[in-house]
Amino acid sequence: MTLKECKKEEKADRDFQKKFKFEGSINVLTQMMVDPAVTEKRGGGKNLPLRRGEILDVIQFTNQEQILCRNSQRRCKSLGAEALPA
Numbered sequence: 001m002t003l004k005e006c007k008k009e010e011k012a013d014r015d016f017q018k019k020f021k022f023e024g025s026i027n028v029l030t031q032m033m034v035d036p037a038v039t040e041k042r043g044g045g046k047n048l049p050l051r052r053g054e055i056l057d058v059i060q061f062t063n064q065e066q067i068l069c070r071n072s073q074r075r076c077k078s079l080g081a082e083a084l085p086a
Contacts, residue, residue: 009074016076020068028057028070 013026034054041050049071059076060068070076 012074020076026059028059029061030058032056032058032069
């Protein structure tokens with residue numbers, strides 16, 4: 001990883017912590033794959049764009065219906081639990 005990429009990741013992590021009022025280090029709990037049968041969504045506002053079969057890093061289970069995730073472009077937002085297989 002180059003110095004530029006490393007700084008970009010650090011900035012993304014700081015922005016995430018500020019936006020979601022997340023304290024401490026960001027630890028990935030697990031990785032989950034978006035259900036291949038779900039319809040693709042563009043995302044926006046509070047939700048991540050969904051792509052079938054995409055692997056997401058789960059950062060926090062916020063409640064029964066929402067999960068805080070990070071995608072491959074290091075974008076962090078809430079994701080509805082209906083998009084992930086049970």
